[in-house]
Amino acid sequence: MPLFSGRVWMHVTSGEHQVKLETETTARFLGARISTTRTKTVMDRATGLPTSYVSWNAKRARRFTFGKDSYLVERLSPEPKDRKAPVSEWRVKTSERFDYPVGADGKRLPVYDHYGMLLHLRETDLTNVGDELVVHVATSHGPTPYRIRVTELRAVELHYRTLPENKKRTTVVREMRLEVVPADPDRADEGFLKMKGATELWVEAHSKTVLRIGGRAPKIGKITLVLAGMG
Numbered sequence: 001m002p003l004f005s006g007r008v009w010m011h012v013t014s015g016e017h018q019v020k021l022e023t024e025t026t027a028r029f030l031g032a033r034i035s036t037t038r039t040k041t042v043m044d045r046a047t048g049l050p051t052s053y054v055s056w057n058a059k060r061a062r063r064f065t066f067g068k069d070s071y072l073v074e075r076l077s078p079e080p081k082d083r084k085a086p087v088s089e090w091r092v093k094t095s096e097r098f099d100y101p102v103g104a105d106g107k108r109l110p111v112y113d114h115y116g117m118l119l120h121l122r123e124t125d126l127t128n129v130g131d132e133l134v135v136h137v138a139t140s141h142g143p144t145p146y147r148i149r150v151t152e153l154r155a156v157e158l159h160y161r162t163l164p165e166n167k168k169r170t171t172v173v174r175e176m177r178l179e180v181v182p183a184d185p186d187r188a189d190e191g192f193l194k195m196k197g198a199t200e201l202w203v204e205a206h207s208k209t210v211l212r213i214g215g216r217a218p219k220i221g222k223i224t225l226v227l228a229g230m231g
Helices: 114-123
Strands: 004-014 018-029 032-044 050-056 061-066 070-077 091-099 132-139 142-162 168-182 199-204 210-217 221-230
Touching: 018 114, 032 114, 050 114, 114 132
Parallel strands: 004 221
Antiparallel strands: 004 018, 018 032, 032 050, 050 061, 061 070, 070 091, 132 142, 142 168, 168 199, 199 210, 210 221
C-alpha cells in the first residue's frame, strides 16, 4: 500500500446557460482519510469561460468570481460558533482583484480556474504527440500561464464505476498523456493544481476526460490522483 493516495469524483451538469463541474478529492495516508477538498466550477455555456469557482475543506475556502476584465479572489472561513454553515455563509477574511493578461493584439486573454481548464481541454486541438498550447489559470496571486503539451498516446484497459448507479465497468480507451508546466521560467515551481513543477494529466484522447493526475505535492512528494467516478 502506498503511503499517500488519492481519489477524485467529478460530476458535470449541463444546463441551458451554464455548465457546472463539482469535484471531491479525498487524500489518504496508509489507507486512512486525512483530508477532503471539494470544488465547484460554473462556466458560461455560450462562451466556455468560467463565471465562478470555489474550493473548500472543513477549515477554509477560496472563492473566485470572474468578470469581464478581471477576477476577484476571496479567502473565506467559517464562524467559530457555526462551523457547519454552508460555504456561501462563511465570512470573507481577505479579498484581492487581478486583471486578465493582455495578448499581443491588445485583447484580454481568457483565464480559467484549475478545473475549468480541465473542461476547456475538450475544446482544444490537442491531438498528436508534440501538440501544445498555453492557457492562463487563475490563482490566488494572479493569472499564471501554463504550457500544455501532448507527450504520449496509448491504448489501455480501464476499470471504473458509473454514477449514480455505482456499477463497475471495463473498457479499452485511447489515452493521451499531457504534461502541464509553468510557461514562465521565473515561476517554474508553481505547478498546476498546486503541484511542484510539472503536472501529468492522463486523459481520454477523444473527449479529453481526465483519468489520472500525477505530480509532486509540496511536503508530501510524488502522488497520483485517480478518477474514481464521473457523472
